[in-house]
Amino acid sequence: MCGIAGWVDFVRDLTTQRDTVRAMTAGLHRRGPDAEGMWVSPHAALGHRRLAVLDIPGGRQPMVDRRAGAEIVLSYSGEVYNYRELRRQLSARGHNFRTSSDTEVVLRGYLEWGAALVDHLRGMYAFAIWDGGREELLLVRDRLGVKPLYYHPYPDGILFGSEPKAVMANPRFTARTSEQALPVLFNPRLAMPGETPLDDLRQVRPGHLVRVDRSGVHETPYWRLVSREHTDDEATTVATVRDLLAEVVGQQMVADVPLCVLLSGGLDSTAVTALAARHRSGSLRSFSVDFAGADAEFRATPLRPEQDTPYARLAARHIGTAHQEVVVDPAGLDDLLPRALAARDLPTLGQFDASMYQLFGEVRRHSTVALSGEAADEVFGGYPWFFDHDTVWGDTFPWLGNGIRLTDLLVPEIRARIRPDDDERDRYATLLRQVPRLDGESGLEARMRAVLHLSLQGPLLYLLDRKDRMSMAHGLEVRVPFCDHRLLEYVWNIPWKMKIADGREKSVLRAAVADLLPAEVLRRRKSAYPATFSAEHGSAVRTRLDRLLTDPASPLRPMLDPVRVREVAGDTGPMMTVADSMHLLLPLLEVDRWLRDYRVPVRT
Incomplete structure (x- = not known):
């Protein structure tokens, strides 16, 4: 597992931007504490921080192969679990391997199959391949989105990295957000695949690849769930x-x-x-x-x-x-x-x-x-x-239920501008249309297929x-x-x-x-990741909330209705999806902290 970063620009000479590429890569040092690498050409630069897991001496990156006078360069993060099987297939097709790493399997898989390489991979991964002969960058993310990959497209090229900090380290990108992003900031589970709350920063969607060439940025799916009739009996299943x-x-x-x-x-x-x-x-x-x-x-x-x-x-x-x-x-x-x-x-x-x-x-x-x-x-x-009738059949995301939305705590003028209820309905309707339906399926079976699909998203x-x-x-x-x-x-x-x-x-x-x-x-019944019910911690959260609501330097305070926030803070009733009201209100504190620490302006 590693950290990757890079920059493609079809106008600028990136060989003069080594310090910037190095800064983009260096910010990912915690992802890859074992080694650092960088490859730079006039129009493409790739960086890598390595966490050595397989083939400790042989898996250094970026990994380069030269074919027909052009360089193919890979910066890769993740694990391909069927790499040994793929290595045998590629060896039978004439490929000679210099290492025993899965990284080289990915690189040689690209040389053999091109972008169709992705159809052969089984694992968790995010990687970038620069094809110098084609002058094309390929960004790939695994099917379920286990490994992250962010990118910022702009007219002449693209910035990318395993974490936002890699993109933020480049002066071409300025961190900004908007009032329209508040629903996602308060509840990230509402984010559509690929969406982030930062302007012009996206993630490669799970099961997608992004091609970048002189014509622009093009994202296409390479995998999606398909619904078929299940014919196995229970024992076989x-x-x-x-x-x-x-x-x-x-x-x-x-x-x-x-x-x-x-x-x-x-x-x-x-x-x-x-x-x-x-x-x-x-x-x-x-x-x-x-x-x-x-x-x-x-x-x-x-x-x-x-x-x-x-x-x-x-x-x-x-x-x-x-x-x-x-x-x-x-x-x-x-x-x-x-x-x-x-x-x-x-x-x-x-x-x-x-x-x-x-x-x-x-x-x-x-x-x-x-x-x-x-x-x-x-x-x-x-x-x-999944087992509450009203929640399952409610006309919204089941994991939201009928609980309070933090956007309900915004001042009326902001709510009127961003219309969070409409935003939630639109997101729900969009994802509902993407459910891979099964012909002839109806009733609870059809609804639960939709509920499960919605849970596999945000x-x-x-x-x-x-x-x-x-x-x-x-x-x-x-x-x-x-x-x-x-x-x-x-x-x-x-x-x-x-x-x-x-x-x-x-x-x-x-x-x-x-x-x-x-x-x-x-x-045993399902029990989620532990929460603390410490009275001391609850008191500390309440104190921080009180400070936020009275702090003139808070970027979030002017957006909140303090009366409503305090009403919710005083609610001690049972909640299905959260531990208590302090747990529910934590995102307000953390959004405020993020806006301050990262100096992110909020546009209307």
Whole structure:
């Protein structure tokens, strides 16, 4: 896993801009602490920061091949899990390899297949290829968007990088946002694929490639979900899911550096851990996270009905991992927030990003690669709102439900200008039209296909982005087996009635790993990433809110209705998707922090 950056300009001579390219690349040093590389030509420049995971001595980048007098240059981030298979295919076609890295497989795959290379890859990746003969840049992102890739197009070229900071380091880009972006700033799960809240900064959409040449910037899809009739019976379906998941985890265990697992004690992470342990002759290290004082202060909510720690301990004993609990002090969360913000370059999730940042810092002391159970809820159907009738059939995003929107707390004149309710309806309608429907499917089956598809968009992309940014801030690579596209393609077409065959969430997954897990974990309800219910932390958040609402230097304060904010802050009622009202209001504080620290002006 690495960081990539680059610049293409068909007018300017980039050989005079080495310092700028070096600055774009250097900002990604935490993503790649092991090595730095840069390649510069008159109209294209590529930079790379390396986190060495495979072929430690041989995988240096950018990687260059010279054909017919032109240079083909690759800057690559990620892992191609089927690289050994592809290497054999390419060797049979006459390619000679100088390294044993998956990077060279990607480069030689391009030499063999051109852009159609993407059809052969299985993994998580984001990469750039400059084809000097064609004078064309190719930007590629994996099918589910596990690895990030941002870009800023302009009339004569493009800037790109693994994180916004790489683009921001170039003086051609100025960070600005607008009132129209406030709904996405307050709730990033509303972002459409490829959208960011910064003017003229986009992400390559999952499963897409971007071509840049003298005619401009052209983005096209190379993969999308397809709905087909599922003809396997329940027993065959369960067996197929088990085989696919076992294969995926086995592929993702390949590394030339220490590897571990993230084990919360939930169904998803325990399944990954149990399968991973089967590929280890020695003890497998596992990690979980909790908050100091959680035993006394925990409060059950629909999304967090139980604490993780007892189940993580039980699962670790059952599987036999060398388990470590990372205990976060709620009193220290505020001190971690600036570092989490610097990792994300966009507003954070407050305590959730801060605690994950600390977790991954501790994991990195022992391992360079970790496996995680992320995405199983979106793929198999695990969230509580999938099972609430009114939420499922509501005419909006199910994960929003009927809860308050933070845009409701804006002053009336801004609400009148940006019309957030219309914006939400438009986004919902746009994504609903993109659901790959199955002919003849109706009723609950058709609706749940739509609900699951909506969950695979903004919500999953935001979780994956958070995982990537907080882990790579420590040079830790986190792999997500449930994001394997072949597994998703199969599970996508399993009927909803089979996905809940035992009357519970994720029935197929539960059945597929039933022989591997302790009974208590198999019976456990879905519980999201831990939140702190510390009274001290809640008081600190409330104090920060009060300061924001009275601070004349706050860029956000003039946009907010202080009476409404205080009303919501005083709400102690149960909420489906958040821990409490302080959790709900955290984005206000983090958006304000981002606007200040990054000096981002907000245009009307």
